[in-house]
Amino acid sequence: MGSSPLLKVQSAGIQFGGLKAVWDFNMEIHQGELVGLIGPNGAGKTTCFNLLTGVYVPTEGDISLEGQRLNGLAPYQVTRKGISRTFQNIRLFNELSVLDNVKVAYHSLAKHSIVSSIFRLPSHFSGEKEMEEKAIEFLTIFQLEPYLNEKAKNLPYGMQRRLEIARALAAGPKLLLLDEPAAGMNPQETHELMELIAFVREKFNLTILLIEHDMKLVMGICERIYVLDHGQLIAEGTPNEIRNNPKVIEAYLGEEAAESHAES
Amino acid sequence: MKKVKGFWIYVVLSAVIYGVIQLLINGGILNPFYANTLIFIGINIILAVSLHLVIGITGQFSIGHAGFLAVGAYISAIITMKFQLPFPLALLAGGIVAALAGLLVGIPSLRLKGDYLAIATLGFGEIIRIVFLNIDYVGGASGMQVTHLTTWTYTFICLFITITVITNFTNSRHGRACISVRENEIAADAMGINTTYYKVVAFALGSFFAGIAGGLFAHNFYIIQPGNFGFLKSFDILIFVVLGGLGSLSGSVIAAILLTVVSTFLQDYPETRMIIYSVVLVLVMLYRPQGLMGTREVTDLFGKWKGAKGGNSYGK
Numbered sequence: 001m002g003s004s005p006l007l008k009v010q011s012a013g014i015q016f017g018g019l020k021a022v023w024d025f026n027m028e029i030h031q032g033e034l035v036g037l038i039g040p041n042g043a044g045k046t047t048c049f050n051l052l053t054g055v056y057v058p059t060e061g062d063i064s065l066e067g068q069r070l071n072g073l074a075p076y077q078v079t080r081k082g083i084s085r086t087f088q089n090i091r092l093f094n095e096l097s098v099l100d101n102v103k104v105a106y107h108s109l110a111k112h113s114i115v116s117s118i119f120r121l122p123s124h125f126s127g128e129k130e131m132e133e134k135a136i137e138f139l140t141i142f143q144l145e146p147y148l149n150e151k152a153k154n155l156p157y158g159m160q161r162r163l164e165i166a167r168a169l170a171a172g173p174k175l176l177l178l179d180e181p182a183a184g185m186n187p188q189e190t191h192e193l194m195e196l197i198a199f200v201r202e203k204f205n206l207t208i209l210l211i212e213h214d215m216k217l218v219m220g221i222c223e224r225i226y227v228l229d230h231g232q233l234i235a236e237g238t239p240n241e242i243r244n245n246p247k248v249i250e251a252y253l254g255e256e257a258a259e260s261h262a263e264s
Numbered sequence: 265m266k267k268v269k270g271f272w273i274y275v276v277l278s279a280v281i282y283g284v285i286q287l288l289i290n291g292g293i294l295n296p297f298y299a300n301t302l303i304f305i306g307i308n309i310i311l312a313v314s315l316h317l318v319i320g321i322t323g324q325f326s327i328g329h330a331g332f333l334a335v336g337a338y339i340s341a342i343i344t345m346k347f348q349l350p351f352p353l354a355l356l357a358g359g360i361v362a363a364l365a366g367l368l369v370g371i372p373s374l375r376l377k378g379d380y381l382a383i384a385t386l387g388f389g390e391i392i393r394i395v396f397l398n399i400d401y402v403g404g405a406s407g408m409q410v411t412h413l414t415t416w417t418y419t420f421i422c423l424f425i426t427i428t429v430i431t432n433f434t435n436s437r438h439g440r441a442c443i444s445v446r447e448n449e450i451a452a453d454a455m456g457i458n459t460t461y462y463k464v465v466a467f468a469l470g471s472f473f474a475g476i477a478g479g480l481f482a483h484n485f486y487i488i489q490p491g492n493f494g495f496l497k498s499f500d501i502l503i504f505v506v507l508g509g510l511g512s513l514s515g516s517v518i519a520a521i522l523l524t525v526v527s528t529f530l531q532d533y534p535e536t537r538m539i540i541y542s543v544v545l546v547l548v549m550l551y552r553p554q555g556l557m558g559t560r561e562v563t564d565l566f567g568k569w570k571g572a573k574g575g576n577s578y579g580k
Contacts, residue, residue: 053454079456091451093444095511095559103437104444108456110437114465117436118429124436131437171456 004067006031006207007083007175012051012061013231021047022231025061029175034201034208036222038215038242040251044231045211046088049177052209053085054078065175080108082174086164086181088211094153098144098163101152102135105170135170141203142166142196158189162196169200176200178210182217190214194221219243227251270563282420289416299416300484305524306419307480310426312504312516314473317430319502320511321439322466323446324374325382328389329501331369332471334493335362335392336478338402341410341488351413355422355479362475363468365392370467374460389498397490407489414484422480426473431513433469442466446511507548509555514562519555 005028013023022044029035039045050056052063054075063070065081073081084105093101112127139145142162147155152163161181168176181197182190194217201208212218218225219239227235227242229251235242242248285302288294294302315329336358343354373384402408433439441462444452453459482488504523508515526544530537548556 055450055453074458075450075453076456076458079454084456085454087451087454091448091454093447093451095447096440096443100440100443104440104452104457105455107437107441112437114433114436114438117438118432120432128436167455 003030005029006066007052007209008062008064008067009052010062012058012063014047014051014056015059020231022051022228023060025051025228025233027226027233029207029209031207032205034197034221034223035210036218036225037209037211037228038213038218038225039228043228043251045228046179047231048228049085049179049211052078052177053083076108079171079173082172083177084168084171084173084175085177086161086168086179088179088183090157090160090164092152092160092164092167094151096152097149098139098152098155099132099135099148101163101167102138102170103131105167106131106134109172138166138170158185158192161185161193165196165200169204169206173206175207175209178208178212180211180213182212182214190217193217197221278420278424282417282424285420286416301524301528303414303416303419303480303484304528305521306416306423307477307484308501308504308520308524309517310423310473310477310480311501312508312520313426313430313513314470314477315501315505316508316513316516317433317442317466317473318470319505320509320513320516321434321446322442322463324463324467325378326385326467326470327382327495327498327502328369328385328387328392329470329474330493330495330497331385331389331392332362332366332474333478333481333497333501334389334396334490335365335471336475337482337488337493338396338408338478339475340479341408341482342402344413344483345408345410351418351479351483354483355418355476358479358482359472359475362478363472365475366468366471367464370464370471374463374467386495386498389493389495393490393493396493403489405490407487409487410482410485412483412486414480419480422476426476427513427517430469430473434513438462438465443511503545507545507555509557509559511559512555512557512561515555515557515560518557518562522556 007027007029009025009027012025014021025048037045037048047056051058054070054073054077057072065083068081070078070081093104096104110127110131112123116124136145136148139148144159144163144166147159152160155163165178165181178197182193185193197208197210198221200206210222222239225237225239225242226233227245227248234247234251235245237245285294289299311329311333315326318324318326339361340354340358343349343357344351369385369388373381373388376384396402397405434442441452441457444455444457445459445462449459504520505516507523508517508519527537527541530540533540
């Protein structure tokens with residue numbers, strides 16, 4: 001590898017009052033990698049995402065993207081720096097059309113001002129037109145163009161997931177964070193999702209970090225996996241290493257299971 | 265191209281409505297009572313549309329709108345009565361000072377959400393009223409004498425500007441940013457939208473037009489008193505927006521017209537007026553909990569009427 005990592009997290013942590021939710025969290029993600037973050041329920045995975053995206057300000061440690069420090073930036077500033085995300089429970093703009101959902105993601109790339117929009121100056125029309133063309137082109141890639149004018153809330157579940165990923169990508173991230181993208185999906189949908197993730201990674205030359213409970217998905221596509229338990233990293237490695245790591249087995253299945261696994 | 269054409273239809277239609285009513289007033293066919301009711305409807309529409317931007321579009325539940333109305337009313341009255349400056353200038357100044365008041369209130373209080381914001385804005389509205397109540401310069405509790413300067417022409421021009429500006433704002437990337445805040449603030453933030461900025465912008469813009477409405481309001485009656493701007497006035501405006509359908513500009517316009525007409529004609533029956541008014545509200549909320557228009561606009565209905573399937577012709 002050698003090159004400097006895209007994302008670097010150094011002993012970051014956060015306390016809520018007396019409760020240490022996550023601490024001593026270290027992570028390095030290099031350009032082009034697909035990394036998984038797993039752990040039992042309540043291990044602090046989503047808290048880690050919230051630290052990375054600025055929803056929470058870390059009480060200790062450092063987070064940097066391409067060497068730029070992200071600590072203390074508001075979520076919208078982190079997005080503009082190049083990290084965008086999807087949510088565990090889908091958060092689309094329900095009453096907006098599919099097209100407008102993606103246009104919102106292009107918001108910070110457009111330049112026309114409030115004044116130009118109110119007075120309908122030429123820059124308003126050219127700016128809006130450019131946003132619309134880009135958004136349509138983008139949705140075509142995701143095969144969502146038949147539903148451009150449909151309200152987001154009327155899409156079936158699998159498509160809402162796809163739209164959420166499309167919207168996150170429209171914001172132009174260097175690093176994409178996916179929070180349990182396969183939650184609530186059947187095996188067929190999960191399979192399609194795996195293909196979609198592989199596809200966007202190829203197409204946009206993207207770096208991805210994903211949280212997932214579906215082990216088949218994680219083991220199937222991730223190159224490297226971080227395991228979190230009780231707010232602390234307990235393991236890091238390739239899917240094979242993780243599968244045989246006694247600490248990981250203990251965290252998931254309990255101490256006895258780990259022992260019997262070691263014996264067998 | 266289609267949108268540009270729609271704009272010209274809107275301009276022509278507005279000019280026709282204005283012209284016909286102005287002719288009726290000049291010709292003496294509409295007596296001063298009806299003319300005054302029309303002006304009052306116009307003021308209420310401006311108020312409803314300005315609050316629609318804050319509540320319906322940006323989703324910030326503000327119930328202190330009468331406070332900004334009061335700021336506009338008093339500032340414009342001071343300018344015409346104390347400084348003898350022209351009325352249009354007074355209207356503009358009322359709007360600007362109300363917008364500044366909006367910024368002053370919005371920046372700290374828009375960090376609050378939902379019920380908390382509602383209570384904070386309610387408190388602000390009352391503070392404004394009490395401030396004017398205690399300033400002798402503007403007459404204190406007995407109020408301030410104001411000349412009658414508001415005409416149908418002034419009202420209509422302000423109304424036209426309000427609706428045009430708020431429609432143009434809503435149908436742009438900025439309006440979409442505000443709607444995304446309403447729909448899901450966390451997701452909006454994650455999409456790179458500076459949510460605080462847009463909440464404050466919407467709040468200040470809404471306050472500006474409430475201030476303009478205040479100027480018209482002050483110069484339509486012969487006296488303004490702090491009592492005109494109590495929290496009941498805020499609720500009146502809130503009711504226009506909710507009854508019309510949260511998120512629908514044409515809904516708030518229709519509700520403002522309907523309720524102003526109902527309440528004006530009920531003035532002949534003072535003893536039952538509030539009962540009937542309340543029954544109307546209860547019935548609408550029972551049978552159309554989403555408001556008269558839901559989130560749709562009148563123009564959407566025309567789209568369907570023409571038989572254009574698929575709604576707006578995006579990208580054509």
